[in-house]
Amino acid sequence: DQQVKQNSPSLSVQEGRISILNCDYTNSMFDYFLWYKKYPAEGPTFLISISSIKDKNEDGRFTVFLNKSAKHLSLHIVPSQPGDSAVYFCAASAEFQGAQKLVFGQGTRLTINP
């Protein structure tokens, strides 16, 4: 039962263009969403997040959009740079027994071509 889904296992984008990564979730209890970036042989690193009370959050080249009614979020990277090539994980968070339960999607491998 995959509560967070990233349906595109891979995405290839030309340098300078926009990269759009998508994520869907099923559980209405999730109220905080995060994107992580992962390089090989390293742990995931936090990129950007959004609370369910917002529909957009921007940080430099990265923008996350949340559509609660569709249970869908997306990460936009513009302009895309070669260093952005990595695996991107979407994560959704719900409060659980006073703490946080963080559930991840299966990841999308982004390749930026020069």
Add this chain to the structure above:
Amino acid sequence: DTAVSQTPKYLVTQMGNDKSIKCEQNLGHDTMYWYKQDSKKFLKIMFSYNNKELIINETVPNRFSPKSPDKAHLNLHINSLELGDSAVYFCASSQAHGSEAFFGQGTRLTVV
């Protein structure tokens, strides 16, 4: 000064052995996690501890036993290792709900 550190980074061992992976965080976080990334690259939560108390156990075989001696440490002990346990295990920590989790660099476990 690593925020979340786990050791060892690589672990190769034979089937049937018992092994431990250690994790420490210096961020003062209340919640710590163990995640498993399998061959299909899914990041699946295994356990979560909040203030040294187990709060999440995601139907992990009882050969896996987490231990949290204090808030800053969450170790993972695995008994009777099987081939299917081969994966990368990540430790993470976070503060309250609505904050990002910080991950360790991972432990690649290979069971032969």
